[in-house]
Amino acid sequence: MSLEQELKTEQVTHLDLTGFCMVASGTAVQDTLNAMRQHNVNVCIVTAGEHLAGIFTDRDVLGRVATHNDLLTQPIDTVMTPAPITVGPETSAAAALWLMDAKGIRNLPVVDEDGRILGVMTHQAVIHYLAARYPIEVQNRSPHPEQFPRKPEGGD
Amino acid sequence: MTTETLPLTRQDFVSNQTVRWCPGCGDYSILAQVQKTMPDIGFAREDIVFISGIGCSSRFPYYMNTYGIHSIHGRAPTLASGLAIARPDLSIWVVTGDGDGLSIGGNHMIHAIRRNINLNILLFNNRIYGLTKGQYSPTSRHGMVTKSSPMGSVEQPLNPIALALASEATFVARSIDAHTQHLGEVLLEAAHHVGTSFVEIYQNCVIFNPNEWIGLDDRRLRDENILYLKHGEPMIFGKNHDKGIRLNGFMPEVVQLGNGVSEDDLLVHDETSMQLAFIISSMEFPHFPAPMGVIRRVQKQTYTEGLMEQVKAAQAKKGVGDLYELYTSADLWTVTERETVKGKQTGALSLELDDEYMDEMEQKPEETTAMQDQLITPIATLQPRAPVSIDAAASLAKAIRQMNAHRVGCLLVTDKDDRLVGIFTEKDVLMRVVGLVDDLTAVPVANYMTPNPIALTTSLPIAQALYEMSIHGFRHVPLVDDDGRPEGIISFRDVVRRLKQNFN
Ligand code: SF4
Numbered sequence: 001m002s003l004e005q006e007l008k009t010e011q012v013t014h015l016d017l018t019g020f021c022m023v024a025s026g027t028a029v030q031d032t033l034n035a036m037r038q039h040n041v042n043v044c045i046v047t048a049g050e051h052l053a054g055i056f057t058d059r060d061v062l063g064r065v066a067t068h069n070d071l072l073t074q075p076i077d078t079v080m081t082p083a084p085i086t087v088g089p090e091t092s093a094a095a096a097l098w099l100m101d102a103k104g105i106r107n108l109p110v111v112d113e114d115g116r117i118l119g120v121m122t123h124q125a126v127i128h129y130l131a132a133r134y135p136i137e138v139q140n141r142s143p144h145p146e147q148f149p150r151k152p153e154g155g156d
Numbered sequence: 157m158t159t160e161t162l163p164l165t166r167q168d169f170v171s172n173q174t175v176r177w178c179p180g181c182g183d184y185s186i187l188a189q190v191q192k193t194m195p196d197i198g199f200a201r202e203d204i205v206f207i208s209g210i211g212c213s214s215r216f217p218y219y220m221n222t223y224g225i226h227s228i229h230g231r232a233p234t235l236a237s238g239l240a241i242a243r244p245d246l247s248i249w250v251v252t253g254d255g256d257g258l259s260i261g262g263n264h265m266i267h268a269i270r271r272n273i274n275l276n277i278l279l280f281n282n283r284i285y286g287l288t289k290g291q292y293s294p295t296s297r298h299g300m301v302t303k304s305s306p307m308g309s310v311e312q313p314l315n316p317i318a319l320a321l322a323s324e325a326t327f328v329a330r331s332i333d334a335h336t337q338h339l340g341e342v343l344l345e346a347a348h349h350v351g352t353s354f355v356e357i358y359q360n361c362v363i364f365n366p367n368e369w370i371g372l373d374d375r376r377l378r379d380e381n382i383l384y385l386k387h388g389e390p391m392i393f394g395k396n397h398d399k400g401i402r403l404n405g406f407m408p409e410v411v412q413l414g415n416g417v418s419e420d421d422l423l424v425h426d427e428t429s430m431q432l433a434f435i436i437s438s439m440e441f442p443h444f445p446a447p448m449g450v451i452r453r454v455q456k457q458t459y460t461e462g463l464m465e466q467v468k469a470a471q472a473k474k475g476v477g478d479l480y481e482l483y484t485s486a487d488l489w490t491v492t493e494r495e496t497v498k499g500k501q502t503g504a505l506s507l508e509l510d511d512e513y514m515d516e517m518e519q520k521p522e523e524t525t526a527m528q529d530q531l532i533t534p535i536a537t538l539q540p541r542a543p544v545s546i547d548a549a550a551s552l553a554k555a556i557r558q559m560n561a562h563r564v565g566c567l568l569v570t571d572k573d574d575r576l577v578g579i580f581t582e583k584d585v586l587m588r589v590v591g592l593v594d595d596l597t598a599v600p601v602a603n604y605m606t607p608n609p610i611a612l613t614t615s616l617p618i619a620q621a622l623y624e625m626s627i628h629g630f631r632h633v634p635l636v637d638d639d640g641r642p643e644g645i646i647s648f649r650d651v652v653r654r655l656k657q658n659f660n
Contacts, residue, residue, distance in 0.1 A: 003527040003655070006376060014379065014395055016337065030591055042583050058586040059565060065590055066556045072591050101652050106631075123648040124629060128337065131626035133375035135334040136180035136362055137531045137619045138626065143170045143188065143219065145612060145620050 017119025230261025540644030578605030
């Protein structure tokens with residue numbers, strides 16, 4: 001099976017969809033930043049109850065907040081991207097990836113039919129998938145990239 | 157006392173030694189995860205020691221930029237035990253394999269575990285002797301055909317997890333080389349445990365036993381076949397979380413959830429139960445999903461604690477002893493030099509064997525898929541974008557303005573000779589700048605960048621870029637020329653584009 005078919009049959013929920021944090025709508029920008037720092041993530045999902053209200057990423061920090069310290073006390077809703085594009089859990093990894101590419105987005109929330117948040121699909125999820133799918137080529141590499149053993153069994 | 161104040165990164169643990177494992181060996185992946193975990197275990201570099209015996213895995217200490225001892229066959233636990241008693245403040249890691257740790261060093265291992273000495277034992281299990289070129293090991297399956305068992309092994313393999321449990325291990329866990337996130341988590345748990353931590357790591361010997369972990373190291377199948385153990389949670393597994401482990405009398409059994417079987421019927425993992433741990437250790441893939449994660453974890457007094465209590469009690473009674481006096485109190489003698497004896501061997505036979513073996517190695521045409529071929533093509537073929545650079549002395553305000561103006565998430569920071577000295581990304585803006593710096597115009601970007609970033613050259617394969625992205629979570633990898641000047645930058649988006657061309 002080619003990688004293309006694999007990514008088409010692999011559901012997006014089979015990827016690693018972690019790597020984000022959540023805050024409730026109305027949270028101050030400063031508190032949102034603190035939450036992101038504490039979890040060491042660059043994506044934050046803004047929730048209204050169990051549902052998705054918006055998304056806030058380090059790109060928004062750079063573009064909207066970095067030079068406006070006065071915004072720090074405002075609610076996150078003023079600087080987040082409201083109602084972002086989402087996909088359902090049955091979506092294939094391939095479809096999700098092409099959607100991200102076509103729309104130029106790096107974070108794609110996955111929600112169930114009732115709009116509950118299941119995770120966020122990122123490029124990192126696909127990178128991890130590829131690394132684990134091709135461990136011999138990708139993961140099992142020398143820490144010194146320029147190093148190339150001359151004999152098949154290693155050594156010099 | 158620590159001499160390093162900066163937070164450590166994985167790079168700080170990469171030594172300058174040439175790594176001599178076969179290309180594609182699972183040891184590389186384990187090495188990368190151990191190096192990545194070290195900054196998080198809470199020890200200074202000079203307080204970490206790696207000790208090994210003999211075997212492929214035992215070359216490990218050379219590749220760690222920490223203290224290390226490459227000791228004698230099977231004896232790593234003995235040296236480590238002595239060190240752990242003399243220096244209880246250190247973080248000591250024993251790296252061993254199925255041959256070194258279970259055959260030659262089997263006894264040392266079980267007694268180190270039994271004594272609950274504060275060690276972290278990593279046993280790389282590839283079920284073969286790799287360094288000596290492919291003989292069966294104590295964990296090779298019954299019937300396995302190897303160089304030394306051409307008609308199939310007639311021996312029963314031993315079960316490392318059950319052995320550790322029988323040795324009363326206080327921490328027993330299992331993971332696999334190819335599942336790097338899981339491995340990283342398990343390593344961290346092992347590091348935090350006080351007492352002996354025993355971790356079995358399934359490892360792929362790509363040369364002599366490449367098919368051993370099929371079904372577990374394949375990304376497509378692993379979530380179907382691995383039971384991820386979590387303390388206090390029911391044993392559910394499968395890609396769609398639709399199967400579980402139920403106890404039927406004394407025997408575990410695999411059940412399908414639904415049709416009257418609910419989560420309440422399933423076994424719940426309990427890290428403190430020895431009985432349950434033995435049941436888990438008996439679950440062998442493929443009859444059962446392979447259990448991975450922390451199997452047993454209990455707190456008990458360590459050997460060193462017990463011993464030191466006794467030493468203190470004795471000293472209180474009899475006063476501090478004098479080691480030198482004790483040492484010189486009995487018979488002493490002097491060792492004199494003797495003539496060396498010359499051997500008769502010429503080495504010709506082993507050369508011949510080597511030739512024969514090389515021929516065999518060369519005859520192996522490997523089939524690769526289109527994707528694998530893509531992964532080894534040079535980064536240059538992705539036609540990397542030109543980078544946006546900034547001078548290290550420029551202000552933060554200027555850096556942020558530039559990023560917004562060029563709509564990029566990452567700047568390459570250069571010195572006055574245009575050499576790459578750092579990288580400054582939108583994540584740095586989030587983590588270290590906004591709301592934390594009062595005047596963006598007053599501070600140079602150099603204070604907030606990541607210094608000495610990992611940079612690649614365009615002749616390296618695409619796989620190398622994916623490797624860095626996967627280990628470090630980078631979204632961008634800078635490219636430099638031979639003089640260290642920025643030449644380009646690639647992101648995962650460039651790789652996606654390549655995938656897409658390839659697919660259509
Ligand atoms: S012989 Fe096997 S275990 Fe040893 S380095 Fe080569 S692939 Fe790795």
